[in-house]
Amino acid sequence: MAAGPRRPPQPTVGEVTSIRSPQVKAVRQLAKRAFRQQSRAFLAEGRQSVAEALRRPGVLTELFVTGPASSRCADLVRQAASQGAAVRTVSGQVMAELAQTVTPQGVLAVCRFVDVPLAELTAASPALVAVLANVRDPGNAGTVLRTADAAGAAGVVFADASVDPYNGKCVRSAAGSVFHLPVVAGSSLPAAAAALRAAGLRLLAADGSARHRLDDLESAGELGGPTAWLFGNESWGLPAELASLADDAVAVPIYGQAESLNLAAAAAVCLYASARAQRSAPGR
Amino acid sequence: MAAGPRRPPQPTVGEVTSIRSPQVKAVRQLAKRAFRQQSRAFLAEGRQSVAEALRRPGVLTELFVTGPASSRCADLVRQAASQGAAVRTVSGQVMAELAQTVTPQGVLAVCRFVDVPLAELTAASPALVAVLANVRDPGNAGTVLRTADAAGAAGVVFADASVDPYNGKCVRSAAGSVFHLPVVAGSSLPAAAAALRAAGLRLLAADGSARHRLDDLESAGELGGPTAWLFGNESWGLPAELASLADDAVAVPIYGQAESLNLAAAAAVCLYASARAQRSAPGR
Numbered sequence: 001m002a003a004g005p006r007r008p009p010q011p012t013v014g015e016v017t018s019i020r021s022p023q024v025k026a027v028r029q030l031a032k033r034a035f036r037q038q039s040r041a042f043l044a045e046g047r048q049s050v051a052e053a054l055r056r057p058g059v060l061t062e063l064f065v066t067g068p069a070s071s072r073c074a075d076l077v078r079q080a081a082s083q084g085a086a087v088r089t090v091s092g093q094v095m096a097e098l099a100q101t102v103t104p105q106g107v108l109a110v111c112r113f114v115d116v117p118l119a120e121l122t123a124a125s126p127a128l129v130a131v132l133a134n135v136r137d138p139g140n141a142g143t144v145l146r147t148a149d150a151a152g153a154a155g156v157v158f159a160d161a162s163v164d165p166y167n168g169k170c171v172r173s174a175a176g177s178v179f180h181l182p183v184v185a186g187s188s189l190p191a192a193a194a195a196l197r198a199a200g201l202r203l204l205a206a207d208g209s210a211r212h213r214l215d216d217l218e219s220a221g222e223l224g225g226p227t228a229w230l231f232g233n234e235s236w237g238l239p240a241e242l243a244s245l246a247d248d249a250v251a252v253p254i255y256g257q258a259e260s261l262n263l264a265a266a267a268a269v270c271l272y273a274s275a276r277a278q279r280s281a282p283g284r
Numbered sequence: 285m286a287a288g289p290r291r292p293p294q295p296t297v298g299e300v301t302s303i304r305s306p307q308v309k310a311v312r313q314l315a316k317r318a319f320r321q322q323s324r325a326f327l328a329e330g331r332q333s334v335a336e337a338l339r340r341p342g343v344l345t346e347l348f349v350t351g352p353a354s355s356r357c358a359d360l361v362r363q364a365a366s367q368g369a370a371v372r373t374v375s376g377q378v379m380a381e382l383a384q385t386v387t388p389q390g391v392l393a394v395c396r397f398v399d400v401p402l403a404e405l406t407a408a409s410p411a412l413v414a415v416l417a418n419v420r421d422p423g424n425a426g427t428v429l430r431t432a433d434a435a436g437a438a439g440v441v442f443a444d445a446s447v448d449p450y451n452g453k454c455v456r457s458a459a460g461s462v463f464h465l466p467v468v469a470g471s472s473l474p475a476a477a478a479a480l481r482a483a484g485l486r487l488l489a490a491d492g493s494a495r496h497r498l499d500d501l502e503s504a505g506e507l508g509g510p511t512a513w514l515f516g517n518e519s520w521g522l523p524a525e526l527a528s529l530a531d532d533a534v535a536v537p538i539y540g541q542a543e544s545l546n547l548a549a550a551a552a553v554c555l556y557a558s559a560r561a562q563r564s565a566p567g568r
Contacts, residue, residue, distance in 0.1 A: 048543070147549045152539025173546075180541040215560055255436025255559055257464040259332070262457075265431045265552035268545070272553045275539055276499050 015089045016064070019097045023088065027064070027098045027110060033164045040113045042166035043098075044178075046105045047073055052176035053111050054079045059179065062086045062110035066095050069106025076107065085109075100168040114178065115165065115185040118157070118192060122199040124182075126154030128274050129196060129228040130267065132162040133189050133242050137234050141165070142173025143264040144231060149177035151271040156181065157196075159189040160242075189230075193245040196228040203246040205230040205238050206270050208260045210249035214273055217250060223277035229270050234263055299373045300348070303381045307372065311348070311382050311394060317448045324397045326450035327382075328462075330389045331357055336460035337395050338363045343463065346370045346394035350379050353390025360391065369393075384452040398462065399449065399469040402441070402476060406483040408466075410438030412558050413480060413512040414551065416446040417473050417526050421518050425449070426457025427548040428515060433461035435555040441468040441476045473514075477529040480512040487530040489514040489522050490554050492544045494533035498557055501534060507561035513554050518547055 016023050029035040030043050041061065044053050053060040054076060063080040070077055070089060081087050095104050121129070130148040135141045141163045148156050158165050165171075165183050184192070193203055202225055217223055230246050232238035243249050252261055252269045261269070300307050313319040314327050325345065328337050337344040338360060347364040354361055354373060365371050379388050405413070414432040419425045425447045432440050442449045449455075449467050468476070477487055486509055501507050514530050516522035527533050536545055536553045545553070 143546050143549060146542055146546060149540040150536075150538045150542040150545050150549075175543070175546075177540075177542050215563075218560075219564075252434075252556070253559075254434045255563075256433040256461075258430055258434035258461050259459065261434050261552070262427050262430060262459075262548070264546070264549055265427060265434075268549035268552040269556045272536070275537075276502075279499075279539075280503075 014086070016094055017091060019094055024094060024097055027108075030110065031100060031168060033167070036164070036166050041110050042113065042171065043100070043168055044109045044111050044171055045099055045101055045107075045168070046172070047076070047107055048176050049171060050076050050107050050109045052179040053109055054083065056114070056179055057083050059111050059114060060085050060109045061112060062088065064088050064090050064095065064098055064108045066090055066092055066106035073107050080109070101172070113166065114183065116182045118184050118187050118195050121155040121157070121182050121184055122195045124154060125199065125226075126201065127226045127278055128153040128271070129155050129157065129201060130271060131157040131159055131189070131192055131196070131228055131230045133230055133238060134160050134233040135162045135231060135263065137263075138163045138167040138170035139173045140234060140263045142170040144267045145170070145174040145183070146177040147264065147268045148271055149180045151275040153181060153271060155184060157184040157187055157192045159187050159192050189242055190245060193230075199226075201226040201228040202248075203228050203230060204270075205232070205243045205246035205249040206252070206266055207232070207238055207243060207249040208251050208254070208266070210251040212248055212250045213253045214250050214270060215253055218273050218277055221277070223274050224280070227274050229267070229274070231263060231267050298370065300378055301375060303378055308378060308381055311392075314394065315384060315452060317451070320448070320450050325394050326397065326455065327384070327452055328393045328395050328455055329383055329385060329452070330456070331360070331391055332460050333455060334360050334391050334393045336463040337393055338367065340398070340463055341367050343395050343398060344369050344393045345396060346372065348372050348374050348379065348382055348392045350374055350376055350390040357391050364393070385456070397450065398467065400466045402468050402471050402479050405439040405441070405466050405468055406479045408438060409483065409510075410485065411510045411562055412437040412555070413439050413441065413485060414555060415441040415443055415473070415476055415480070415512055415514045417514055417522060418444050418517040419446045419515060419547065421547075422447045422451040422454035423457045424518060424547045426454040428551045429454070429458040429467070430461045431548065431552045432555055433464045435559040437465060437555060439466035439468060441471055443471050443473040443476050473526055474529060477514075485510040485512040486532075487512050487514060488554075489516070489527045489530035489533040490536070490550055491516070491522055491527060491533040492535050492538070492550070494535040496532055496534045497537045498534050498554060499537055502557050502561055505561070507558050508564070511558050513551070513558070515547060515551050
């Protein structure tokens with residue numbers, strides 16, 4: 001096959017063949033929050049997350065891809081290289097070491113942190129914000145982030161002892177949304193509440209035992225203004241000292257025998273109630 | 285300590301000390317669908333699920349409890365014994381063998397199947413039903429069951445190749461709701477669609493790519509009547525041949541950049557839209 005057509009320039013920078021290579025070790029460390037904080041970097045796994053990261057040039061710094069995936073995801077490999085990211089081909093065995101999922105899709109990226117300061121979020125006059133107060137389950141937190149994105153929220157605050165938004169399972173559950181809307185990480189709940197209130201938002205705490213019912217607020221036209229929703233931890237109640245930071249506590253009504261709603265389901269109902277009300281409010 | 289006060293009659297029927305005992309083997313087999321089908325029995329783990337099972341006398345047939353849990357859950361142990369269930373004290377080691385969770389709460393029950401025939405559900409003139417069409421993830425299916433319960437639905441149909449409602453993770457995600465409302469297992473989607481339509485329900489397929497938007501239907505007063513929602517598998521789209529079984533396909537609007545909503549979040553928004561509309565519909 002001499003004198004064949006010249007191959008186009010290959011974006012691949014290197015090949016990682018050993019699971020004991022320093023690159024593999026560096027990536028594996030990013031499974032731990034302390035190492036993520038140190039390098040201000042996290043992992044995005046799978047085609048969808050990588051594609052979303054690439055929509056924000058400068059975020060993706062390193063792309064690992066298996067042979068089969070490099071054909072399947074040739075567009076992503078090209079984009080990553082054109083953004084100056086290091087592209088590394090790896091064996092399936094190395095990918096299995098790097099990935100946190102049992103069936104990795106063969107593509108995984110190291111990304112720079114994308115969170116913003118609280119002041120940046122509030123300066124943009126947000127109309128709808130979700131605040132996670134001590135939400136510990138990464139799947140729940142990621143799902144709320146994805147739902148807030150879908151509902152058109154202007155940002156999500158991971159407050160107090162909430163899970164790290166860059167936790168692998170949180171990033172996966174968010175399905176790309178960590179790259180879509182401003183995320184504030186590591187704020188205290190009182191600081192977030194004060195800043196959001198100063199920015200003109202009404203703070204509503206989602207609380208299954210609250211006296212006010214979501215439907216009644218909606219019917220009374222009270223959900224049309226700028227709103228920040230506070231969601232507590234998985235038992236889906238906010239302790240009194242956190243609930244007191246809100247202007248009102250609101251319950252999603254339970255019409256059946258369930259004791260409560262799952263956190264992510266409750267957040268979906270609340271955020272969509274606000275989205276709907278804000279879009280039908282006079283003056284918008 | 286002779287001649288002390290007589291101890292009250294103990295409800296405990298037996299003690300299981302070895303992880304190799306036949307009782308342990310029988311319970312462990314219930315982790316598999318085939319064995320569940322054979323014995324028409326399933327496992328309910330944890331205090332909440334056990335308490336909910338006991339609210340339906342005759343459902344709970346066997347209760348396993350550790351020493352510490354038998355003090356903590358003395359009420360449950362008493363109830364189970366009074367319902368004629370076999371109560372067996374086990375060591376923490378045996379409980380760890382029995383339980384499917386990493387941190388079992390020390391109480392676990394064998395329960396009889398509680399699902400009902402499709403005809404029983406439709407005969408009750410249901411106003412709101414959730415139909416799972418090939419929902420494979422047990423966590424998602426259980427969360428939808430819990431949400432349907434909360435939204436006051438009259439039943440949930442696990443159709444076609446959906447996960448078994450008695451799958452351990454599904455039961456746990458449902459947080460007791462499997463005991464709260466009629467569950468139909470193993471129906472084909474066409475049969476369920478025909479029966480629900482014959483019972484006067486409008487069939488709406490939740491489909492992110494549908495032309496009709498949920499908010500528009502709600503504003504137009506079109507959600508007030510008896511409704512069955514069809515929810516597809518995790519990618520949250522119904523294949524055309526299933527969508528064609530519905531009267532209409534409806535999308536939860538996406539206001540942000542998210543590609544779609546998580547299945548359970550979408551179901552929460554749809555079911556609560558119906559619950560709200562039905563409760564404000566004229567004539568109710």
